Amino acid sequence: MATPETAAAEYQQRVAETMTTTLTRLLDRSEPVTLDMRLMDELGLSSTLALELLLECEDELEILIDVEQMDQDQMKTIGDLATFVAENSRPS
Amino acid sequence: MTALEAVSVYLPPTRVPIEDLAGSLGLTEMQVKLFRRFHGLREVGRDPDMSLSDLLMKAAAGLDALRGQEHRVRYVLYARAMPVVAPYPVNPLHEVCRALGLEHALAFTVTQQSCASGLMAIDMAGRLLAADIAAAPARPDLTGDPAGPLALILAGEKAFTHDAQVFTDTTVFGEGASACLVSASGARDRLLAYASNVRGDFDNATGENDARLQREYRPLLAEVMLRALDEAGLTLDDIRVILPHNVNMVTWQRMCLLLKFPRDRVLLDNIPTSGHVFCADLFVNYQTACERGLLQPGDRYLAAAVGAGGGATFAAMVFEH
Numbered sequence: 001m002a003t004p005e006t007a008a009a010e011y012q013q014r015v016a017e018t019m020t021t022t023l024t025r026l027l028d029r030s031e032p033v034t035l036d037m038r039l040m041d042e043l044g045l046s047s048t049l050a051l052e053l054l055l056e057c058e059d060e061l062e063i064l065i066d067v068e069q070m071d072q073d074q075m076k077t078i079g080d081l082a083t084f085v086a087e088n089s090r091p092s
Numbered sequence: 093m094t095a096l097e098a099v100s101v102y103l104p105p106t107r108v109p110i111e112d113l114a115g116s117l118g119l120t121e122m123q124v125k126l127f128r129r130f131h132g133l134r135e136v137g138r139d140p141d142m143s144l145s146d147l148l149m150k151a152a153a154g155l156d157a158l159r160g161q162e163h164r165v166r167y168v169l170y171a172r173a174m175p176v177v178a179p180y181p182v183n184p185l186h187e188v189c190r191a192l193g194l195e196h197a198l199a200f201t202v203t204q205q206s207c208a209s210g211l212m213a214i215d216m217a218g219r220l221l222a223a224d225i226a227a228a229p230a231r232p233d234l235t236g237d238p239a240g241p242l243a244l245i246l247a248g249e250k251a252f253t254h255d256a257q258v259f260t261d262t263t264v265f266g267e268g269a270s271a272c273l274v275s276a277s278g279a280r281d282r283l284l285a286y287a288s289n290v291r292g293d294f295d296n297a298t299g300e301n302d303a304r305l306q307r308e309y310r311p312l313l314a315e316v317m318l319r320a321l322d323e324a325g326l327t328l329d330d331i332r333v334i335l336p337h338n339v340n341m342v343t344w345q346r347m348c349l350l351l352k353f354p355r356d357r358v359l360l361d362n363i364p365t366s367g368h369v370f371c372a373d374l375f376v377n378y379q380t381a382c383e384r385g386l387l388q389p390g391d392r393y394l395a396a397a398v399g400a401g402g403g404a405t406f407a408a409m410v411f412e413h
Binding site: 040044052058072 | 125129130303306307342345346350355
């Protein structure tokens with residue numbers, strides 16, 4: 001039986017994979033997006049595109065993300081965003 | 093000290109879901125979903141049968157404090173976001189002045205700061221009235237009335253062009269109007285401070301400044317809000333409620349994180365049902381705050397607005413109720 005810790009880790013992995021795959025498609029990149037990439041400086045992610053990414057993740061993972069708690073200034077990399085989503089979401 | 097003597101608001105009862113506007117506005121399914129899910133915009137007021145003059149008159153008609161006091165009104169300021177709202181020679185402001193018996197007042201439009209023009213109009217009205225009072229010995233028409241002169245500020249627009257209906261990926265505009273009587277020295281809703289930052293460098297004609305505006309929007313708005321508080325000798329801890337511009341929910345959720353201000357003390361109730369009512373947002377939200385009993389005598393509140401278009405203006409006002 002999976003422990004809460006392993007379930008959380010698996011969920012975070014799913015979020016991270018969904019997020020990188022979705023963003024690679026949204027940005028129409030030939031090279032895949034990776035978790036260590038910086039949102040603004042490296043990917044030029046606008047606030048609007050970031051929200052579109054979150055919306056697609058919600059649909060794909062069937063979750064609701066608690067965006068009210070999202071401090072955009074603390075989100076430097078895709079990994080930061082994926083961790084936030086994993087920790088601040090619930091099944092839709 | 094400049095004071096808001098009375099406020100009246102009119103919002104058309106007919107509400108249109110933003111999905112119904114998608115076709116005419118050229119919104120994609122994703123843009124509509126973003127507006128609804130994260131921006132908190134569900135519907136806006138629209139009344140295609142009402143003219144702009146009708147809309148403004150509806151708001152003014154609710155201003156009971158104006159009746160019998162028309163002779164005291166020296167200025168009528170129409171604060172609006174759009175520079176052009178009617179074909180020549182139609183002049184909705186003059187039509188309203190005639191209908192209200194205010195032909196004697198000096199009437200003009202304030203539009204240069206887009207949706208922040210409402211706050212500028214309050215400041216301007218207070219300054220004009222104070223200057224008139226200071227010059228009263230030389231102005232016999234003012235000396236006979238101990239109650240002092242007044243200004244009427246009108247706001248609200250028809251969403252009649254694409255630009256007046258939607259700001260891409262940011263907000264949807266709703267129809268509505270407000271009317272506000274301003275005095276130079278009233279006792280209620282006294283203006284304690286006004287701060288603004290006019291940034292012509294954010295001109296959006298080419299789109300090349302959009303990303304920078306998006307990045308700097310919240311810090312610049314926070315700066316004027318804190319500056320207004322500082323000029324009033326207050327801090328955010330002294331503020332009972334923030335009356336925001338109704339741009340969208342997510343902007344204000346993030347503003348709250350930036351300011352470390354509790355979100356339940358920012359009046360966001362009207363965003364889902366009325367959208368961004370141009371320069372009337374402050375007055376719409378003020379009325380809601382009063383109706384909900386959120387403001388008690390002596391409470392200080394902060395109003396904030398951003399006007400974006402040909403440049404950007406960030407503005408904030410501190411009031412005492």
